Amino acid sequence: MSGAEGARSLLLTHERGAGTAVLAVDLGGTAMKGAVVSDRGETLVELTRPTPASEVVGALISLFRDLGESASGLGCRVVGAGVATPGMIDEERGIVRYASNLDWRDVPLRDALRDALDVPVALGHDVRAAGVAERLIGAARGTGDFVLVPIGTGVAAALVTAGGTVTGATGAAGEFGHIPVVIDGEQCTCGQRGCLEVYVSGAGLARRYAAAGGPALSSREIVARLGSDAVADRVWTRAVDVLAQGLNILTLLLDPEVIVLGGGFSRAGDALMIPLTARMSAGLAWRERPRVVRSELGGDAGRTGAAILAFRAAGLEAVADEWRAVIPTP
Template sequence: MVFTRTTGRRRRGLVIGIDIGGTKVAGGVVAPNGRVLARVRTETPDRSKSPEVVEDTIVGVVEQLRRGHRVRAVGVGAAGFVDERRANVLFAPHLSWRNEPLREALQDRLGLPVVVENDANAAAWAETRLGAGRGVRDVVVVNLGTGIGGSIVIDGVLRRGRYGLAGEFGHMVVVPRGRRCECGNRGCWEQYASGNALTREARELAAAQSPMASRLLEAADGDPARITGPLVTALAREGDRTCVELLEDMGAWLGAGLANLAAAFDPELFVIGGGVCEADDLLLGPARTHFRRALTGRGHRPEARIVRAALGNEAGLIGAADLARLVPPYRGSRSPGEAVRSRFFLRSPGPRPHRSGMRAGDRL
């Protein structure tokens, strides 16, 4: 477990954000302006471990972070399906959670209000409130990682859907009878525009002994299995034409999918996050070009901007903390997640004020 702290005076109004992924649990003490004052990072327990082991890991991170800080709540961003009450993790592919009452379990042990949120929703909230989408009311965030996740913010409201499961953009079918996806369907978007897709294409080219992949193979010591997305990006930055083309192909698929999302949601802004975005305009340039080509009504309608996310790997924990900040003071016998439903009007720190989160009567 790695612990780092930003020195400074003791502050009030602090919230702990936790971001749980397939390989790491990252936590931070987050100030209202989004600044992370202290950090802890540790490995995620193997998915064969019981839910209690994962819970112990989260509690350990929180207890370490709250020393020396007056913390009022905890937000947890989890890679999985979170119910509409933001209380139970219905399914987490990389963990042992199956309909796990995580909020209740953590509140009992920590004595603090806890909000559980899907990790992509948490990252999107951070980018909308404090990052690349700051001050924009209608934003769609797309995270390119192992797969593709995403979130929708319309009129300043994070839209989770009736059952809390909105934003699974990666499983839109873009190629009928296309590549088989882990979800069981064929032709899902993430099979063509994710980090896994980029790595797969590069490895297949190298395994075929194509002369075009000679630089890739050399950089991977002759082993296609050692080719990674970051390696492709690094070689593309150095000017390797094959790697540039691989990113262009991925960008084309990304742009086509964004055009579909524009037809559905008509956002002002797309924010593209995830590790693949280290390629920057090598990826986003082709995405913008193909977005314009595929956009319904192109040439006769306003066009959404496509920008890179601003908060990097800490967006998830910052967003989880900011969502938890909306929970009223804990009174032990109350249900914090339920109590916040009717009191959610928060001014954006951006250039123009707007209501964030939800309106009165919206489901938390």
């Protein structure tokens, strides 16, 4: 069994039975993905609900309570809860400083959840939580120096060096998509020009394709047209060039052993990985590029990271460490 297959079987086994468990939610701007996760790493229950336009905290508490009832119905003892959320996060104090797609400022989310659930609660940044999971049981296991770059509607990064996650002075480290890599480039919604995600994200690719004369298509549909559509070829080539430049910047700053790519973009497979790695190598004159791989946990990485953080909040750090022991290092 490959490492990827081992990770998937560990996380997606649906054995029913009693034991210790945590509740985990990956909170996004459009959906809240929740699960009951056992101390053996098994996903016992999954619940996904749309993220409401308002009263998000109340909806999140309701989801957690429903997950807790499901856990009780299985005979599980819930020892903690974890939530991964976008935005600028003060993880030590449990406060979401700012999350634009949730319209949040200075929300004391950890305390609100702890009061409602009466168990230890962990709050983590969604991408950094995904990085915790990839390092423990995913594509970055075995290394303390890596970068996780999920590329979807937007682009961010989890930065891990010497085994520690870089959070920054304000909790905003990892805004990889808003590094201006194109001088005098196109306007970004953030107000800057030439930001990486203007060219590389799924939304950016679709917008640039339509602006160049193509029909309204998703990034996946644009990739499907490569080789037969000159406009698709042109915007894709530009996206890969910009991503290669951005990843080389990260390489020279952090010297990661491995770069893990996630999100919808990574599903382009060889259409992305072959030209990307070639252009990265060509752009690094005096050193080799790091290994570049696709995420092994995919869309479950954030929720899995939230579960790991929940076990840690409950004082059971060794539980998740045991998951790693049964998965071969790549």
